[in-house]
Amino acid sequence: MKLLQTVILVASTISTGLMAGLFAAFSYSVMPGLGLSSDRTMVEAMRNINKAIVNPTFMSLFMGSIPLIAVAGVLAWRGYGRPALPWIIAALVLYLVAFFITSGVNVPLNDQLAKATGAQHLAAAREQFESSWVFWNAVRALLHTAAFGFMAWALIVFGAHRLSAVSQPASPATVPYDLRQATGG
Known part of the structure; x- marks a missing residue:
């Protein structure tokens, strides 16, 4: 059970970190770079x-x-890692909030941008899209990073917790009866 807990905890930490990195990279590199582009280039790049x-x-x-x-x-x-539970719950709550921001704000903005056609519509679509998408992406990047x-x-x-449990000597209640008798305990 401890091995399963360790594997799941490591996997969830890595996957959460990868999402934090992705959204953060959009905040500090992708969107600032696209912000310097023409309407057509920015819209086309975001669509792609x-x-x-x-x-x-x-x-x-x-x-x-x-x-x-x-x-x-x-x-x-249920198991061995109870001291980690509050941190896991906090991470889950933050991840879910960021997930709902993505599905409730960023994805609809993406869908709206996908519908824009023509030079005038591209400029208007970008204006409606960019600042809101960038702001909410920064929020979800912070939430994912905190998670x-x-x-x-x-x-x-x-x-x-695992190390402290391993380094603590066994209590008399956990030592087999025969061993206690043999040692005079």
Whole structure:
């Protein structure tokens, strides 16, 4: 059970970190770079990015992080890693908020941008899209980054808890009866 907890906790931490990195990279490099582009280039690039990103790798990480974090929480609650549970719950809550921002704000803005045609419409679509999308992307990047931080801390707490349990001497109640008799205890 401890090995399963460790594997799930590590996997959920990695997947959460990858999502934090993706959204942060959009905030500090992709969108500022596209912001310097013409309307046509910016709209075309975002359309292409939005098409390309819907792939098995992205979807399995983006969607898969939720059940991974949830399973990490259930295993911590039911098993050995209870001290890590508050951090896992906090990470799950932040990840879910960011997930709902993505599906409720960023994806509809992407869909709206995909419908724009013609030079005048491209300029108007960009104006309606860019500042709102950039703002909400920054929010979800911060939320994912905080969720990643909480998962990393949960991993540290879980590891420290395991180490302290291993380094503590066995109590008399856990020593087999025959061994206690043989040692005069």
